Amino acid sequence: MSDAVPTGDLEFTHQPTTDQSFENALAKARDGERLTVADGVELITTGTDRDGIDRRRKEQVLEAADRRRAEVVGDEVTFVANLNNNVTTACNTGCLFCNFKDRSEQFRSSYQEDHGGFTKTPAESREIVADAVERGIYEVCSVSGLHPALALDEEHRELLEASDREELNYRPPADYDVDPGTYCEQIRAMDVGGVHVHSMTPEEAYHARRGTDWAYEEVFRRLSRAGLDSVPGTAAEILVDEVREVICPAKIDSAEWLEAMEAAAAVGLDTTATIMYGHVENAKHRVLHLQRVRELQDRTGAITEFVPLSFVHEETPLYERGLVDGGASRDEDELMIAVSRLFLDNVDHIQSSWVKYGDSQGLKMLTCGADDFMGTILSEEITKRAGGDYGEFRSIREYADMISAIGRTPVERSTDYEHRRVVDPDADAVGPELGPKADGTPLLE
Secondary structure: OOOOOOOOOOOOOOOOOOOOOHHHHHHHHHHOOOOOHHHHHHHHHOOOOOOOOOHHHHHHHHHHHHHHHHHHHOOEEEEEOEEEOOOEOEOOOOOOOOOOOEOHHHHEOOOOOOOOOOEOOHHHHHHHHHHHHHHOOOEEEEOOOOOOOOOOOHHHHHHHHHOOOHHHOOOOHHHEOOOOOOHHHHHHHHOOOOOEEEEOOHHHHHHOOOOOOOOHHHHHHHHHHHOOOEEOOOOOOOOOHHHHHHHOOOOOOHHHHHHHHHHHHHOOOEEEEEEEEOOOOOHHHHHHHHHHHHHHHHHHOOEEEEEEEEOOOOOOHHHHOOOOOOOOOHHHHHHHHHHHHHHOOOOOEEEOOHHHHOHHHHHHHOOOOOOEEEEOOEOHHHHOOOOHHHOOOOOHHHHHHHHHHOOOEEEEEOOOOOOEEEOOOOOOOOOOOOOOOOOOOOOOO
16 A cells, blocks of 8 residues: 555556447447446447547447346335444545545544544444334444554454554554444444344455454454444445555555455355545546456355445545546436446446435436435434434435336335335335334334
8 A cells, every 4th residue: 555645647557548439339238248348438438439428329328228227127226224323433544535534633532622523332333223223224334434443352452452563553442532342342232133234344344454464254254243244345446556546545455455355255244346436537447446346246246236436526635635626427427327237247236326416316327227226324313304414314205206206116125135125105104114123114203
């Protein structure tokens, strides 16, 4: 991992040029042939023989992707009743695309100023998840900053305490106002009443083995015993190292991300995969990322869904330093969804993020190849319904109305897509029914 961040004009080795034609790539996509990187570049750019997005060609790509979606998964649009319970915003990794984290030194007891961040104890996490399970959710998603006091378990903490290596990014819990416990303690705390625990990104797994010679398999095996059910494939950003060296130079590289994901699959954990696009990368980088995800799925078969995440540039260091002046266009968003569907021939489900795209554009993505519409994202802050500053929430009723309005079938699903329930949009009241405490009652009254 490099500490250097390039400034000024970025010069990348990988460039979106091909010896392929758009027409040939589109024909292969329509015929269901496995696409090459050159094919993907032609489709995602609507042809490298001309500048900009060609609207007629774009519609042809979207049509091919929507047809493929119908062939693979039909007309169902799925969603999950879930809760976000992120443990901490404390992090000092310094990713230039991030506006979520707070510098971890601000969380120390010696720091006197207000920093606006948070850290939850395991007991607090358990209370939050238990309340949500009673309301009817059945998945808790937890993705957090890399708090220096977080260790995998007590054995790991003992190893970190005995080490004098400053680069391990460890400080004892006593240095902080709030003790986050260990990763295993947090997972056990969130493993309440049959809920599905979806947590521990490859980056967090790296943090959970720092200073040891433990393989990722050992880390995920211990987490699985603590109650972990599946692993979110975030922290992927762009799986091309020349891009990672710009946007997240202190993060794990592409090979380590892939190693961690394979390890999670090896111990029996389902995974997802993401791409965070629309910043400094080009079209070639996006398709190379898709190729690496497809190859990973060929090896593991563990990826349940692929989630394109459009970069939100406001209040990020990339924007403040002048490395970007905005995010992806709507055309680029639609093509990213469509080419993901066409290129990832071994991943059944492509997700549209209404948090990233908004409601109307999120629904549009369901005609561009996507078939999943995220989840309710209930949380203790959101429950107060205090406005956008506290996040977002989507009710089952809203899902039923929005999905049926575009002529598709709203379907409540489990995290692994194995359990499904068609939701009746004409019912007087609708709520989740797949959870251990779910009885159809709306999540929020």
